[in-house]
Amino acid sequence: MMSSSFWSMGGYARYVWPCFAFAGAVLAWNLWSARRHHAAARVRAARMLEMAAGDDS
């Protein structure tokens, strides 16, 4: 178990931990939004292909 001095960060805990938490949130948002962006583009492309196939038949 980590000591309390580690978590207190020499009295700077209220600056250090939000700093790392925000960095984690930015990285997580980047990964999530990039995957969502790609998935949405695949759905749009598939829908266009279906519409094109429907017009041909």
Added chain:
Amino acid sequence: MWTWFYKLASPPYVYGAAAALAPWFLGAAALALGYGLIAGLAIAPPDYQQGEAFRMIYVHVPGALLSMTVYAVMAVASAVALIWRIKVGFAVAAAAAPIGASFTVLALVTGSLWGRPMWGTYWAWDPRLTSELILLFLYVGVMSLRSAFEDPARGDRAAALLATVGVINLPIIHFSVVWWNSLHQGATIVKLGAPSMDASMLWPLLSMWLGFMLFFAAVLCIRVQGEVLNRERQSTWVRMAVKS
């Protein structure tokens, strides 16, 4: 050598390469960030002046460096697209913009959190902070301009032009601490001569920097796939890519 360059102009090649590379970049980023976090938070000694507060450097500096690196990538991709009319360049520039904006916000927020205990304020109209804020406005401007046109091709060209011209802000950010009086400290790593940090503090920082770079490469690859698909919906190769 030129064959490789020409291949980069091919949307299906870029789509396939990005899909293949993204997981490798992500895995390598996880390793580098894991080491950097453990070494930076638990192993590196406290700074003799700032104490434990200096540990914010491990996310602030990589975030700030990435905010400029991503802009450089976006500007080069935009210039390539404008000069050689390579459409993939527009896709890369569009994919890079939101990532760069997020890293700029990260640099500003973590810098603000670091500034409060060290400078006594969250914000000052300091040359480094102000030029970094202008970088954020440039990212927002590029993204807004791209979506402001009904014709996506015109939006791409206008955004690429702004991104290319805006590159002038990068040396201003870097040298702002040299050219003007600044609260912000001078360069620690990206400078002529050896870095002014002890190895026990420097290695975790370099690892975090590498981790951020690899993470950027991974998310850029994923976003580029989406941008290429959006631009190539009518192409026959997309049929195979979407069905797989």
